Every structure is written in structure tokens, then in C-alpha cells.
Amino acid sequence: MSNQECGPCCSPLAQEPLTQDWAGDLARMFKALGDPVRLRLLSMVASHDGGEACVCDLTPAFDLSQPTISHHLKVLREAGLMECERRGTWVYYRVVPDALVQLSAVLGPAELTAPVGPVRPVATGAEVPA
Amino acid sequence: MSNQECGPCCSPLAQEPLTQDWAGDLARMFKALGDPVRLRLLSMVASHDGGEACVCDLTPAFDLSQPTISHHLKVLREAGLMECERRGTWVYYRVVPDALVQLSAVLGPAELTAPVGPVRPVATGAEVPA
DNA sequence: CCCTTGCATCGACGGCTGTCAATATCGAAG
């Protein structure tokens, strides 16, 4: 309600105060990113050939037990940031691009918001009823 | 090391696996965003006239005690996402635009990375020594 | 059918986090 002129930086965050509901949705996703292990997992999967990686590719990169890695992957899944698919014995993870784009758009300058959609592009599972 | 061709989505995250150090820095910032109250505080400050707001403008918007709000503001400050300045009796908070832009660039499509700098633009207080 | 391999779930435990009431600090006004 204040910076419609869009000066140096006007992310959607700066257009108007966040709704309580929307803040809750975003916070759940950001919280999932708030761990170095999970960030590296996300990055390893995103940068892997074909945009997907199986758990056995990821686990050896960390000094953590296999259950711990599995737990972190579950957190990323439940935050809507990654999805997985079982193929034979292996489970392959890949990122959900729209989720990352949405988070990026919320933080970034407003020009980025437009191509993505009207400020709230992606349905991540919990939307505010209008 | 894989998607140099840059297809549908190639954030810096997808260019190559995150360094352990860099993942730690980013995680600290994302963790600060991983709380609905802090997200709303950030948004309220960013959307306030002049890009800054005093604590007395923020506190009444929440059903939380004043120390709790002060705590959340401190978390945002220590994450490098906000800065504050005392003017008389009041303390005014404003966002650190570069920090948000950096986070946005990490998540978003690669074109956004360029104008900001070579992938690691902002000094937020804790850099990796080279 | 059993065994092996890859991954998920469970239960437990220490440490961190969000919250509050109480108190301290800082600046302005008398």
C-alpha cells in the first residue's frame, strides 16, 4: 500500500503486509530450507544429471546416517519442494521447480513476479480461500 | 556440472552442488525466514512508508508480548536480513535489500543471478575465506 | 523361498526455539 512506484527494490513482500495464512505457508517452505544439509540435498538433486538423483547418490556425500538423510528428504517432500518416485529398488528425487520459483518471486524484485503470475502463482497444497 | 544448457529452470542451486560453507550461510538466512511472525515482520517493514517502521508500529499487529517481537527482530537482524537505527526514543527497522535479492537469486532462474553479481554477491557478515 | 540391498519408519535423547514475566537500559521530558 506504500511503494507502488517501485524504487530500488520492491518484492511482493514490500507491496503489502503478508497475510497471516500466506506467511504460514511460506514459512513452512523457508523452514525446510533452513538447514545446511537440506540445502545441499536440494542442490545436489537439482544439479544432478537429468534433474533427479537416487538416495544412494546423495547419502555418501554426508557424514550422517542413512535414516537422517531420509528424514531430511521427507522434510523437503512435505514442504512441497521435492518429489520422489520409486523405480525398482531405488527411489529418485527431483525438485519441484514451481515451488522454488514462487519463493524466489516473493523475495526478489517485482519484475520477476510478473512472468511467474500474479504474486501467488503456485498451489503448494495449502492456499488461502480468497 | 550437468545443466549448463539451462533448460526450464536453472537456479544457481542447479548449476552445481552447494559448498558446505555456502549452504551454512544460506541456511542461516532461510532459517530466519522460517517463521510466520518473522516473515510478517519483514513484510510489514518492507511495505511501510519509507521502507522503515518503528517497533511500536509492528508490535500491536501481533498477539505476542513485546519481548517476543523484539526477539524475532533480533533474529532477523543477526541473519543480516534487517538493520535498525535508533532515533530518539524509537528504533526504526528496515530490510537489507541485497540480502533478499541474494536469496531470491539463489532460488530463482539464472537470468536473475547476473544483474546481482557472480552468484555470491552480498557480504552478509559471514563469508567463506576464498 | 530365502537372502540381500535400498530406503523408510520408530523410539529415544540432547540441544535448540518460541514464548512469557520480570527486569534492565536508553533517551526525553520535567
Add this chain to the structure above:
DNA sequence: CTTCGATATTGACAGCCGTCGATGCAAGGG
């Protein structure tokens, strides 16, 4: 200097989170 209003700090406490070892479960291979 005293007082008062605005913020910050402290200490305490419940609940969540990251981690592990042990176990369960699914899918192939003998």
C-alpha cells in the same frame, strides 16, 4: 535527578528438531 515511555535483555520452561541405532518393508536375485 527523577520519572516515564520505548526497547532490549535475562531466565525459565515447554515443545520442536536433528541425530542415531534398531527395525520394518519393498524389490530383485540366488
